[in-house]
Amino acid sequence: MKINNYNRKRDLFAICTSLVLSIFLTISCNKDEESTPKTEANASLTISLKGEYGKGRATIGQGDDETLKEAENKIYKATVFVFNTNGVLDKKADITSPDKSVKIENLTAGKKNVVVVANVPESINFPESINYNWFNKSENIIDLETQYTIDKGLFMSGQASVELVANQTKETTIPISRLVAKVKLGKVTIEPEAGHDISEFNLEKVLIMNARGSALMGLPATNYTLNYLYGAMPVNGNIEKSYLSETISAADYTGRYFYVLPSDNDDGHTTLITLAATYKGIPTYFPFRINNKTAESEGETTDGKFIERNHIYTINITIKRLGNGSVDPTEPGDPAALVVTVEPQDWETEIIQNVEW
Structure with a gap:
């Protein structure tokens, strides 16, 4: 009988202990839930793209500008990344609709950094756990x-900050622009000074020298890697590329232009446009720094920023000293010998530069 009473007391104690523990855990959980605010994924974002447009690369026929403009402006596919302020990805989505817009749902409320990339080269794969950095x-x-031709579209990028509110749809337009710039050969004038025989002068090619081989995607930086590409004469193991060279003559030089990546002159090796010729059978070169700010002169508008993304640089060249070119296509002449006029504008028009040798 004493044993039964003991067992009953033990069972009752166990039940009470279990009940108290259960109540304690319930209270603790409730407190934890109250102290941890809930962030529900119930905000939406509708994104539209706004391109900053212009013209494109290589040799084109007269009257083909509109066809080229349409091809160069084309967006084949765009991807949107919505990042939290700490750089962590909230959602991503592809834009394939003709109206270049997409609605992204089930986003968390708060400030966001929205990144858009378009016409991304096939060699680039975005990781599933991508962050802004x-x-x-x-x-x-x-x-x-991947950028010297418009066959698969020119890479574009852009970003904007938005703030999302729960249970609401935010609409925003993201401006995107090309990473590349365009360098275009404008008018070539040959006006030989006394002692220079024009009959001995043959204009042969227009070249791009010291072209940057690669660059960041412009979000926001466009820093480049220190590898150079050349339209002729590889130097110190650097690479010659046929797409940085076009055959020309004094009678046939219109419609030649090239896509290049941004380039400053911090290392003294900014991208150049170079005319290659022969004088009395000897190769000679006329290299020019693009958008270099030289001594002030009438009509001088250069800003000295060299090559920036999404700009067109049209270079008009006058050659007077036919026999005094450079033996090196990467070594510009004395800047004091150049007369430069630049009209800074967006890619929708162009920057015009007049140079003389």
């Missing part, structure tokens, strides 16, 4: 090799 890593770059 991924775009600033030196290994995640755009190669010029």
Whole structure:
């Protein structure tokens, strides 16, 4: 009998202990839930793209500008990344609709950084766990090799900040622009000074020298890697590329232009446009720094920023000293010998530069 009473007391104690523990855990959980605010994924974002448009690369026929403009402006596919302020990805989506817009649902409320990339080269794969800092890593770059033709579209990028509110749809337009710039050969004038025989002068090619081989995606930086590409004469093991060279003559030089990546002159090796010729059978070169700010002169509007993304640079060249060119296509002449006029504008028009040798 005493044993039964003991067992009953033990069972009752166990039940009470279990009940108290259960109540304690319930209270603790409720407190934890109250102290951790809930962030529901119930905000939406509708994104539309706004391009900053212009013209494109290589040799074109007269009257083909509109066809080329349409091809160069084409967006084949765009991807949208919605990042939280700490750089963590909230959602991503592809834009394939003709109206270049997409609605992204089930986003968390709060401030966001929205990144858009378009016409991304096939060699680039975005990781599933991508964060905003991924775009600033030196290994995640755009190669010029993928940008010299418009067959698959020119790479474009852009970003904007938005703030999302729960249970509401935010509409925003993201401006995107090309990473490349365009360098265009304008008018070539040959006016030989006394002692220079024009009959001995043959204009042969227009070249791009010191072209940057790759650059970041412009979100926001467009820093480039220190590898150079050349339209002729590889120097110190650097690479010659046929797409950085066009055959021309004094009678046939219109419609030649090239896509290049942004380039400053911090290392003394900014991208150049160079005319290649022969004088009395000897090769000679006329290299020019693009958008270099020289001594002030009438009509001088250069800003000295060299090559920036999404700009057109049209170079008009006058050659007077036919026999005094450079033996090196990468070595410009004395800047004091150049007369430069630049009209800075967006890619929708162009920057015009007049140079003389």
